[in-house]
Amino acid sequence: MTYVLVPLLIVLMALTVWSLLRGVVAFLRTTREGLERGEEGVREMQLLQNRMMFNRIKFQGLAIVVVIVLLMVGGKN
DSSP: OHHHHHHHHHHHHHHHHHHHHHHHHHHHHHHHHHHHHTTTTHHHHHHHHHHHHHHHHHHHHHHHHHHHHHHHHHHTO
16 A cells, blocks of 8 residues: 555655745746736736645645555554
């Protein structure tokens, strides 16, 4: 079971970091575009930022669930 859960945990952690980085980049682009062009085009980047941050929370939650399952399985050995 751990042979499946550990790679799954690694993938979920990587997806968490990826979503965090994309969210931060979207935030920085929103700020830069807001300063350069006013509010035009900023809404799309804000939606991307919100979507990426929601994905980050989702992947973190799934990773925590996998850790809990690993701890439960590891306690039985």
